[in-house]
Amino acid sequence: MREILYNAALNEAMHEEMSRDDKVYYIGEECAEDTWGTSTGLFEKFGKARVKNTAISEAAILGSSVGAAMAGYRPIVNLMFADFYVCGADEVLNKAAKWRFANGGKVTIPLVVRAPIGGYSGLGPDHSQCLESLFMRTPGLKIAIPATPYDAKGLLKSAIRDNNPVIFLEHKNLMGTTGPVPEEEYTVPFGVADIKRAGTDVTVFATGYMVKLMLDVSRHLQEEKGISTEIVDPRTLEPLDMETVIASVKKTKHLVIVDEDTKRCGVGAEIAMQVMENAFDYLDAPVKRVQAENYPIAACSMEKYILPQPQEMADAVMEVLGRSDRLDLTGKVKTASMV
Amino acid sequence: MKMSKDLMVKLYKNMVRVRALEEKIIECLFAGKIATFYHSGAGQEAPGVALGALLNDDDYLYYQHRSHGINKCVPKGVDPKLIIAEHFGRATGGAGGIAGFHYAKPELGIFGFAGLVAGEITLATGAAIACQMNGRGQVTVSCFGDGATGRGTVHESMLMASAWKLPIIFFCENNMMAQWTHIKLTHPRKEDLSEFAHYYGMPSATVDGQDVIAVYEAVKPAIERARAGEGPSFLEIKTLRYAGHVEGLPDYSVEHQGGMRTPEEVEEMKKRDPIALYQEVLLKKNVATAEEITKMNEEAKAEMEEAMRFAEGSPWPARPDFDKLLYAE
Structure with a gap:
């Protein structure tokens, strides 16, 4: 294609x-x-x-x-x-x-x-x-x-x-x-999540640019730590395909939510709560969120202190799995940031 | 301007129908039959009535909170039963009882009004974009008060309409009171609001809004201009508001804040009552006799009494399928 x-x-x-x-x-x-x-x-x-x-x-x-x-x-x-x-x-x-x-x-x-x-x-x-x-x-x-x-x-x-x-x-x-992208006519329906990466150990809920970063992080987790992540991209937040998210959580027993918006009262809070209501008994560990910190977004190089970083995504996956070792991503996964 | 007898009679009938419906709603409000609020437009019946007589069914009309659009929608053809039943919150109301004081009648180009003053002016501008793209000579009228001119939406809309020569009439009913605040406190130039139009390069006029014929004569060329694709106009209709901002509260503009208007001034306004003034015209021009005028007044009251009975006798709405109200298929 x-x-x-x-x-x-x-x-x-x-x-x-x-x-x-x-x-x-x-x-x-x-x-x-x-x-x-x-x-x-x-x-x-x-x-x-x-x-x-x-x-x-x-x-x-x-x-x-x-x-x-x-x-x-x-x-x-x-x-x-x-x-x-x-x-x-x-x-x-x-x-x-x-x-x-x-x-x-x-x-x-x-x-x-x-x-x-x-x-x-x-x-x-x-x-x-x-x-x-x-x-x-x-x-x-x-x-x-x-x-x-x-x-x-x-x-x-x-x-x-x-x-x-x-x-x-x-x-x-x-x-x-x-x-x-196919040359033929197609549409993507609303309310149908897409598994951007199939896996067995941890479900990662991610949207937009976070999907791209998380795909890179997942490759290193697989290659260096043998961890298999499943990335669920809902593609639309309303309507929201929670069925696919819940099915994945029931399979992997672990959930990390990666979202670029501000953490407080953010998408992660809603997703985590819906998982609590519908799949709590399947979770082997508390849900973790990687989101923007509760500050306005700083400019230039300082934005990295506020926006979700690939290292935090890797750390969150290791933590929900109870792993005490660390995957060091220094120089391995870059964001689009110039500095 | 030469006007037919039928048209002159129709204007009178609509003015008394508008006032009778408003009075009926206020009566029901104080009788505890209505559980939402009401913003009386008593004293400013003429502008909307003149407007209604000049619009076609497929022209768009965005009304505003004053009189809850009764003074424009009834003349454009909305059944008073739909309006009063909506205020009663009944299933037969113009929005099925969900809106209370709003109602839509898409078949007549009426899409409700905004809870935020000047909120619907941008929407009206969009309706005018549709009129222009349809290319069938339709027009849109965006109605708002003097208070709305404090909001940027009016100015953004006028700029867009002027730049694209949209077929829209900005219809500003200036009753000098924004809620309870007199325009002299917020508009320091104290000149006609139609001055705004000069900056946007559109023709404008300031009209005596107590004189239904004068309004009719001012609106007609503006609508013709819009239908001909020549662009927007701004009309400032100077009118009078007898009541306070909302029924049930004191008229703070009279009693507080240093008395922006005195009770005597409000009484004085009633000497320029649009219905009384127009009665004189009808009599003088032999369009109607005193008996015929009395008959029209009584017919209007009887119509609204019947509309109230319809509302009272209508069922309360059951819980609807809210998902279908929220999202279209």
């Missing part, structure tokens, strides 16, 4: 869905030539009526998209940075998420909000966040978080066809990664 870049996969999904359905349009700041290289050829092919470059007006971008969605269109918003959603938080949390419910189910809001997430680029506290826990605690939103080019394309196509608001969390540090 051919291999393409993650951002090229997103671009293909946009081209295909905009060709397939003329109700789909793309809107955002600089979206005609977006920062992450996902818009190539769209403006040339679809013109300014369907590739709407805006002023710096997040509330109007997000709110108008909710309004157009209710009037029969399928807008795709690009926020450039997920962090910027706060300038249109009312439009996302109160309008996109609640409007259908609050009007007795009389309206539908087919909307995709593409929100580039993530750190490891030294960009500091308001250009590095993930925010998935914030969206996940908001009933009415769906949340996709692709880890590979294959998932990026397939999930984006599903998101555009979905009749609900979808927060699409694409990771900035995955944009330049490659992976197999």
Whole structure:
């Protein structure tokens, strides 16, 4: 199978869905030539009526998209940075998420909000966040978080066809990664987890960029310590395929949760609690979480003190297994960080 | 502007229907029959009634909290039964009883309003994007009060609408009171709010909102301009709010904060009551006789009495399938 870049996969999904359905349009700041290289050829092919470059007006971008969605269109918003959603938080949390419910189910809001997430680029506290826990605690939103080019394309196509608001969390540090993507038409359904690595000793719940880091960490755990990890990537956080997570935990008896968002009240807390409620008796050790520390994300080299690091992931796996030895990953698994 | 007798009568009927429905809801509120709140629009019936007469079923209308949109949605064709039953929280309400003071009627281009002031203006701008892309000459009207102009959403929306020549009318009903705060305390220039439009490069007008004909005459060209693809307009409708911000609480704007308006001023406003003023027009122009006016008043009251009985007699909603309300298939 051919291999393409993650951002090229997103671009293909946009081209295909905009060709397939003329109700789909793309809107955002600089979206005609977006920062992450996902818009190539769209403006040339679809013109300014369907590739709407805006002023710096997040509330109007997000709110108008909710309004157009209710009037029969399928807008795709690009926020450039997920962090910027706060300038249109009312439009996302109160309008996109609640409007259908609050009007007795009389309206539908087919909307995709593409929100580039993530750190490891030294960009500091308001250009590095993930925010998935914030969206996940908001009933009415769906949340996709692709880890590979294959998932990026397939999930984006599903998101555009979905009749609900979808927060699409694409990771900035995955944009330049490659992976197999079929040339034939396909979609990735929501609510179906993918086992990114099959294993027997420890279940690792991971999303987005954490899947990539954890795959590298797992290789060293296998080769140097003989530990077999099973990486479960839920791919969507709402709907969430807990069945696959629970089945894996029942098999391995151990769980480590790796998530880039802030630890406190984060995704890890929710996953761990659901495992407690449904598979407590199967656990041989307490669940461990590797997440961002409870601070704003620092810039440049200091972000490494706050964001999850590969060494912490390896340590967590060793600890849940009760191993007293250590896998030293110094110089072996690198994050995208330049320093 | 030449107006047919039928249209002039329709405007009157709708003004008294709007007032009768509001009065009925407030009566039920104080009788303990309604368990949500109500923001009276008494005194500002004319703007929405004029607007309603100019919109087609497939035009979009975003109303606001004042009068809970009754003064616009009833003239656009929403059945008062749906509105009052929603306030009663019954299954027959415009949102099945889940929204209380909100209701949607998508078939008439009505999608509810926001709990946060100025929250629906960006949504209206999106409806205008849809109108433009549909290319069928539809328009959107975004209604808001003077208080909403304090929020960035108004300005972001006006900027977007102006840049893209969207078919939208920004319909600002300026009653000078944002909740209980007088506009003179928050808008230091003290000039017409239609001045905002100049900066965004769109035509604007300031209109006497107590005169239903004047509003009609101002809205008509703005709608025609939007239908012709010539872009947005801003209308400032200067109007009067008799009541406090919300029923059941004192009118703090009269009694507290140094008395931003005196009780005498509020009484004075009622001399410019839009219904009374319009009655004079109808009589003077021989459009209706005093007897016909009385008859229309009574018909409106009877209609709303019947709507209330419908609401009272409607079932309470059972627990719905909330998942289906939350997410579409």
